[in-house]
Amino acid sequence: MNTESDLDWIPRAGIQLRKAGVQFDAVRMDGDHGRALADRLARMTGGVPGSIVEEANGRRAVYFLVPVGSTSHRAWPDGVTRLTAAPNRISYIPVPALDGLTWPLTWRYRPTTGDHLVHARLLHAALHSPE
Known part of the structure; x- marks a missing residue:
């Protein structure tokens, strides 16, 4: 259960969709490439890459x-894939609760504060860095 007020965008239970462009946007990468990118970003940031689902x-x-x-x-x-809001474009981002039944979603790297997001420039650099 979420008890921190600055994490009020995280559902208390289950999974909810959050509209892009309100609290955050998202960058989606599928499969093992996405997982490898998340771990590369974690190595670049000392294990604290930001919120990754x-x-x-x-x-x-x-x-x-x-x-x-x-x-x-x-x-x-x-x-x-960029999940953003723009004129004539709406995207939704799935967000799991911190604990409990959230399958098939889980936090690969949990948020520590409401504004601790992935730095887009660093993510972009990690995409182009050798492994």
Whole structure:
């Protein structure tokens, strides 16, 4: 259960969809490439990369929660999907509770504060860095 007031965007139980462009946007990368990117980013940040959600089934997506508007004005490679809000565009980002039954979603890297998101420029650099 979420007891911290600055994490009020995280559901108390289960999974909820959050509209992109309100609290955060997201960058999605599917499969093992997304998981490897999350771990590379964690190594680059001393184990504290920001809030990252992963999905256990389907595309096995990894969602990197980033500040609103921080993904624009960058060329993202194929295989990366930006979940943002724009005129005539609405995106939703799945967010699991911190504890309890949230399958198929879980936190790969849990949020520590409400504003501790993945730094988009660092994420972009991690995408282009050698492993």
